[in-house]
Amino acid sequence: MDNEVILRMQDINKAFPGVQALNHINFELRKGEVHCLLGENGAGKSTLIKIMSGAHQKDSGTVLLYGKEVDIKNAHISRDLGISTIYQEMSLIPGMSVAENIFLGEEIVKSPFYIVDKEKMEKQAEEIFREMNIDINPKGLVKEMSTAQQQMVEIARSLVKKRQIIIMDEPTSSISDKDTHELFRIIRKLKGQGVAIIYISHRLQELSEIVDRITVMRDGQDIGTVNMKDVTIDQLITMMVGRTLEKMDKPVRDHIGEVLLEVKNISWGNVVQNASFILRRGEILGFAGLVGAGRSELMRLLFGAEKMDAGRILLQGAQVEIHSPIQAIGHGIGYLSEDRKRDGLVLSMGIDQNITMANLPRVCNGFFLSRKKEQLEAKNSVQALNVATNSIHKLVKFLSGGNQQKVIIGKWLLTDCQILIFDEPTRGIDVGAKAEIYKLMNRLAQLGKSIIMVSSDLPEIIRVSNRVIVMNQGRIAGEFENDGTITQEGIMPLMLGGVGNVS
Amino acid sequence: MFHKIADRFGIGIAIVALFVFLSVSSPHFLDIANLLNILLQVSISTIIAVGMTFVILTSGIDLSVGPLTAFSSVIIGLTLHLDIGIGIPILSGILVGALLGFMNGILIAKLKIPAFIATLGMMSVARGAALFITNGQTIHMFPSEFRFISAGNLMSIPIPVIYALVVVMIAIFILNYTKFGRHIYAIGGNKEAARLSGINVKSVETWAYIICGITCGIGAVILTGRLNAAQPIAGIGYELDAIAAVIIGGTSLNGGEGSIGGTLMGAILIGMLRNGLNLLNVSPFLQQIVIGAVIVSAVFFDQYRRSKKDSSAAKGLNRPIEAVGATKPYQ
Amino acid sequence: MFHKIADRFGIGIAIVALFVFLSVSSPHFLDIANLLNILLQVSISTIIAVGMTFVILTSGIDLSVGPLTAFSSVIIGLTLHLDIGIGIPILSGILVGALLGFMNGILIAKLKIPAFIATLGMMSVARGAALFITNGQTIHMFPSEFRFISAGNLMSIPIPVIYALVVVMIAIFILNYTKFGRHIYAIGGNKEAARLSGINVKSVETWAYIICGITCGIGAVILTGRLNAAQPIAGIGYELDAIAAVIIGGTSLNGGEGSIGGTLMGAILIGMLRNGLNLLNVSPFLQQIVIGAVIVSAVFFDQYRRSKKDSSAAKGLNRPIEAVGATKPYQ
């Protein structure tokens, strides 16, 4: 029975303070299909799947599992019903081991006394990782893992037991292409076993590889469900955003000026080794590399968030000391960190207060904060960046992931920094917003600002940057001028540690 | 600020309920003299709770406020007896508070010692030091100018009440209308994000403890005047009173969320309760039971109200973004 | 467990240093009798600190341990005088502790009252109740079987020390080898994640407070036997001692990280310090200064050591960078 409907959601409504997150949503999931939820940031995708997983309670509507109405009051019930969820926001316990996290809530126990069977859990975790074809130590602590490794641990959690439904909310937003590849292989295998998978992603290119059907959402409503093979990506985008997007400009080069920043021989343990590069005025410099290549760390050193072991930084030819973010900002360097919840936002504050946080003097009258100025600046940013919110006072913890990212960008745009470092700026961001961010970076570059963009999305790097630097195992492995000829195939070997053709 | 008081509406209701109950059950409660008494009796704890609010907003804690107050008080007492007027003694008391607060700040912000341990240590050290320099003796008898300025009456309003009001106003202003105040909230909300936004986390954190020390110094001035004595053992239990006021007022122990207005209400709730139980002549053993029960109920009620409000707001009005520019800034 | 003790190496060094210092400076310190004394004197605080560790690991706090102990002790005293043997009194003391802990748990986990306020309220209520039912009087003189079983010696080992050891062992076992123990850590590490993993957060949290109440009950049994008296005002300041032991032992007030082994070391450090200062007959004023300074220094030293270790770990010096060469190239 290939077309058997496992899960049917009818007329689901869900409101949060000041926003109707789900508005009469209908959704059905068939056995053995990969069903994609697509929509702009804040469309309500995560909210919908959280109702399935028991994390949120619906306000009204019915959920039918195999035709029978179910009341998913909490996460436990959801799992007992055979639903497993990988959340967009990581939900791991940092101080516990990988194996413990994987089995959290369904630990394997043995007699006597129902002792937790660590060995067995570690062994099974190892098997899961072997199956996933990745190398993670089940005994290692989660807090010592990179974001990507943590994401793989999240994925591993859903493979512990056999489930009928697996929900994946943006599983690929922070993992490498190689791991994505492995994930797809596993998804196909699960599908073959009749497992239904709900898949959420903003990476439209990857959809065609695995997805069968797509439900598009906009502003909490479902726009429609289509078969993947019947539509083009452009059609999907139109459904998502309700209009067609203009085509992206090629990187412009004519405004690039003199050398602004020179980084010489920066080292930090063996994470960053002897890294040197230059950055010109008005240039967009892309940093490519595999997960854990040391790009983020290099940027954090440059920004003074970490103290370098060795190395020098020259701004307009003069050496500068940068030992703290304060100094970096003082020299006109801004940094948008890759983990926005951990390092970027104050979740308990409003949008306005987050936006002005890095440059409060701008909204001060002398010594005093001017609420008026602050609101004006915040309102301007919110409109310029198209943040989806009903109030500039909304606490950022209530924003969808993509809109949170826009708030951080707004914060740094308010600082007037000459050099802006964007670390994975489009992670978890919808196509429309992505295009806006690219446009924004281009505009900033044309205004004479210099931009460094770290990204694990290779096509994005090639599309946006004027020049590309590749890092591998903490070293700078190569550099390409983006004169329109570079390709993924050209960069990839350097990322993997091979010898490349440095142009 | 005022929207934050409104946030704490639940505690407000609890206060009103208690007020009405006490007015009905004790014929003396509503006397102006008694109401002024309540304010006078909470003035010191309010001032110190204000300092504590700064600390807790940064997600810290200060257990040393009692001994800090005692130490400042002793310094004030000793210097008053030097016969050098009253200005220098008052100033040195407040400065000593600031200094000890600064030491707390260094231990916590710079040396990364958990605030609980650092201030627990300071609690012990400052108490020991106060006892040591006085040899355990109380210092007493101070000039009447000092007693007037620290604890007298101005047109029948107790001066400590005025000080408390001024401290509250300044604190509200600092937290809501200065860069520093915003930084306090940011640090409590997310220390790493604050650091990466170019906020000097160590300095702001240290200043929070200095401010708390200063409020202890001010508290010490009032206390010394009120008692006409400087006791090395003064201020026992201040930390619990201050923290309780802050948390009853809705500030989270995790930092980043809360307000001075809430703290003020918390302090008043506790003070009114103690006063009322005295007036009603409740047995001392029962008093403790009642105080505990009322505090928990008030916070429960507040909590309950807010969870209701959250869920009803959910069904609520969508305020369009365009309208934001038109709204008046709340001052 | 053992790797966790090694984690707390800094505190271990502080303990050893203090040990050596006291051995050299007091001729009586190294007597077996004195070392047993120290263990005896820390037995109650260790047991209660174990319960406190459970609570703090869930990112809670329990300020009511002192009054809980007093209340249990009073119940034990009253029932012992009913002449119904010693089994029922001991059991009822422990059960009463569990019951009050359960009430704490309900207030916190179910009614969502901040732990600080809920247990502060309980502190006041339980103290008042203990005073009320005894009318403030101490209950004296208990059967010698009770005194033996609660505070006697077994082959010259004080029985309370044995109890403390057993409690420590059971706690280590629970926290490290049972599902419940892992859930305690999970809740403290990330409550929302724990909830989303299907853990019954409310129940686990409530149990943490029940366990803390039980340890207070056990502490009360020992205390009642040691003093041969049940006092409604017993246990003043227990909460600070217990929390200090837990945090000195490296458990974070934010929950999720820490160990019973660390708590044990924290309790021993404090006990040894007090014992040594008594032996050396240090002036009581100075004692407070010394205790504060030593605790802060020990934690600083521990912190410093760990930050050294962490920073080298962060640079990946003891961790292999992903073996990229081994992976299959993509496409």
Place this chain on the structure above:
Amino acid sequence: GSSGSDKPAAKADKKELKIGFVMKTLSNPFFISMEKGAQKAGKELGVKLEVQVGQEETSIEQQIAIVENMIATKVDAICIAPGGSKEIVPVLKKAQDAGIPIINIDNRIDADAAKAAGLKPIPYVGASNLDGGYLAGKYLAEQLKGKGKGKVAIIEGIQGVDNAEGRKNGAKKAFAEYKDIQIVASQSANWKTEEGLNVMTNILQANPDLNGVFCANDMMAFGAIQAIDGVGKSGKIIVTAYDALDQAKVYIKEGKMASTVDQKPDDQGYYGVKYAVDLINKKEVPMEYMVKLENITK
């Protein structure tokens, strides 16, 4: 509420008198028996007592607040055992200014402070801690095996508190009269039994040849006795203490304790209330009434 008494005063239509009776705390048996004495006087004289105490003995600010509240509720007289002999003065001045008569019991108001504040003389009912400490110290010295010769220790109350310092200094004064008595340790146990036990254990560890100990209250002595029991020296080390709790008398009978000083708290309470009523009725009262200190021994 002040009405509703079913036991009218002697003169039928006269309003019932209300006396504020303020003590340090009620978590100490000393004050409980003081209250008993006061209540006895209250019953006999047909007055209503409003008994108020601080949370702990050191809660002087709470006492001040209590007195302020009593002024506001217009009690007819205040009978107070101050937590601090100097600190209480300003608020008592307020009470006098409001025309409320005051009786001072237990802890004597500091004369200098009173004079400086312009306080009208306040009758005092009580006992001297210094004298009591002296009495206990003297008895301890005499009871030592070597008669005025040996090693002794002092277990102090909360440091910096008037009665703790008075008792300690009294005992020290007594010991100083014997050149062969050596004070080998003086440590605080904060009035608490458990600390008394631990501190005494440690003192015994450092001074195995200790001959006697003076404890500034019975509660700490109870702990000390357990510690002495623990090293099997019950009765061999002389324990003298203070407060004359019932349990102390039991221990004295058993020979575990040598003596305890009785400050007659019930008498203090009784006479405090009695004189307060006299003051209200404009009768003459003695400016000082010292209850007789009694050193209770076997």
